[in-house]
Amino acid sequence: MMKKLKHMILSFLGLMLIWVLLTSWDLQEIYAGLIVSALIVLLSLGMEPVLGDVKLTPKALVFGLWYIFVFLKELLVSNLDVARRVVNPKLPIKPGIVKVKTTLHSNIGKTILANSITLTPGTLTVDIKDEYLYIHWIEIKHDDLEGATKDIVQKFEKYLEVIFG
Amino acid sequence: MELAGAIITLIGSIFLFLGALGLLRMPDIFNRMQAGTKATTLGSILFLAGTALAHAECTCIGKIVILILFIIFTNPLSSHALARAAHHIGIPLAKKTVKDDLAKDEKKNKNSQTGEGE
Structure with a gap:
C-alpha cells in the first residue's frame, strides 16, 4: 500500500514537471495540468507501481544526482570508443555475448541498469533473465562471469543499489 | 552564445555521421546496433x-x-x-565473434526441458 501511494505521488510530480516544462508558468495552465496529471495517475492505478521502489532518503537523492554525471561521462567515453573503432581501417573488434549477474531486485532498477549498459562503452543488453543479463560486448576483455560483471555492471550498480535497492 | 551553439x-x-559510418562498416547486426545506438544518442x-x-x-x-530525457530513455529500449528479437530468430553473429553465452544457455534450457518430458 505504501508502495502504491509512493508511486502515485512520484508519478504525479513527474507528470506535473513535464507539464510545466512543456507549457509555461501561467496559473490557468497549471490548473489544467493538475487536473490532467491527477486523471492520468487515477487511470493508471491498475498498473504495476514501478516507481514505488524508489528510495527517498537524502543519500539516495545525492546518489541520483551524481549518477547523472557518472552516466553522462560514460556516454561520452563510449561514443569516443566506438568512434575510434569505426574510423580505424582495421576495425579492431572482438565481439561476443557474455553473461553477467546483477544484485538489483527491483524492476525499475534493472531497467535503468540495462539502459545504462546499452549506452556505455561497447556494450549492448540483449536479454534479461531473472538476475542474469546477456550483454553483447564489442571487445571481450574477460571470459568469465565474475570478470565481466565487475567490468560492466558494478560501476552503475553501486549507485543504483542505493537509489532503488 | 550563438557560436558556441553552432559548434556543439x-x-x-x-557523431551522427560516425554512427552512420559504423552502420556501414560493422560486420553483423549486433555490432551495427552498437554504433547505431550510442552515436545517435549523443549526437x-x-x-x-x-x-x-x-x-x-x-x-x-x-x-x-524533455526531448533529451525522452531520447535517453527510449533509444536504448528500442535497440x-x-x-533481442534478432537473437531470438537466430540471425547469425559475425565470424569474428568469440563467444555466445545466451545461445549456450538457451540450448541448455531446451535440453533440460525435453529431458523432463521424457
Whole structure:
C-alpha cells in the first residue's frame, strides 16, 4: 500500500514537471495540468507501481544526482570508443555475448541498469533473465562471469543499489 | 552564445555521421546496433543542446530538456528490443565473434526441458 501511494505521488510530480516544462508558468495552465496529471495517475492505478521502489532518503537523492554525471561521462567515453573503432581501417573488434549477474531486485532498477549498459562503452543488453543479463560486448576483455560483471555492471550498480535497492 | 551553439551542433552532427559510418562498416547486426545506438544518442543530445544554446532567447529550453530525457530513455529500449528479437530468430553473429553465452544457455534450457518430458 505504501508502495502504491509512493508511486502515485512520484508519478504525479513527474507528470506535473513535464507539464510545466512543456507549457509555461501561467496559473490557468497549471490548473489544467493538475487536473490532467491527477486523471492520468487515477487511470493508471491498475498498473504495476514501478516507481514505488524508489528510495527517498537524502543519500539516495545525492546518489541520483551524481549518477547523472557518472552516466553522462560514460556516454561520452563510449561514443569516443566506438568512434575510434569505426574510423580505424582495421576495425579492431572482438565481439561476443557474455553473461553477467546483477544484485538489483527491483524492476525499475534493472531497467535503468540495462539502459545504462546499452549506452556505455561497447556494450549492448540483449536479454534479461531473472538476475542474469546477456550483454553483447564489442571487445571481450574477460571470459568469465565474475570478470565481466565487475567490468560492466558494478560501476552503475553501486549507485543504483542505493537509489532503488 | 550563438557560436558556441553552432559548434556543439557541429560536434553532434559529426557523431551522427560516425554512427552512420559504423552502420556501414560493422560486420553483423549486433555490432551495427552498437554504433547505431550510442552515436545517435549523443549526437541527438548535442544537436538539441546546441540548438537550445543558439536560440537562448526563446523559452524552449524546458522542451529541449524533455526531448533529451525522452531520447535517453527510449533509444536504448528500442535497440534492446531489436537485439533481442534478432537473437531470438537466430540471425547469425559475425565470424569474428568469440563467444555466445545466451545461445549456450538457451540450448541448455531446451535440453533440460525435453529431458523432463521424457
